[in-house]
Amino acid sequence: MRKILVPPLMMLLCILGMIAYDRFGSPTTAVSGTAVNIGYFLIIVGIALPAWSALIFRRVETNIIPYKSPEKMVTEGPFRFSRNPMYLGMLLVISGVAVRLGNYESLAFVALFFAVANWWYIPFEETKMHAVFGDGFDSYKQSVRRWI
DSSP: OOOOOOHHHHHHHHHHHHHHHHHHSOOOBOOOGGGGGHHHHHHHHHHHHHHHHHHHHHHTTOOOOTTSOOOSOOOSGGGGTOSOHHHHHHHHHHHHHHHHHTBTTHHHHHHHHHHHIIIIIHHHHHHHHHHHHTHHHHHHHHHSOSOO
């Protein structure tokens, strides 16, 4: 069994790392003033997107836990424009915190989360989706982008 750090925990660790560096490191200011408020918008959208996705999973009565076998393929709601709206939402939250903190170094945590999601979590899940749904998933994969 492959040991995988749960994505929301990874998101939380990235946020805590950014905050710790901002408080105890030597951050280089990148954004200041009212532009920093864009961070709040990104955080709100980043929370709403996975929440919307989770509601759809609940409504269609399918498994939301990515490490269990998928029961149904969801292609409605935010899944019409992103194969991974939950990861996209988490990335937006991390990006929002980075913008809100307003330092260049926080971008390293954004890049870290993106890299782990894009090259570890998502391929793992897509392999399972292909195994369960075959050509149906392949067709969906060709018509909907991984992120946006």
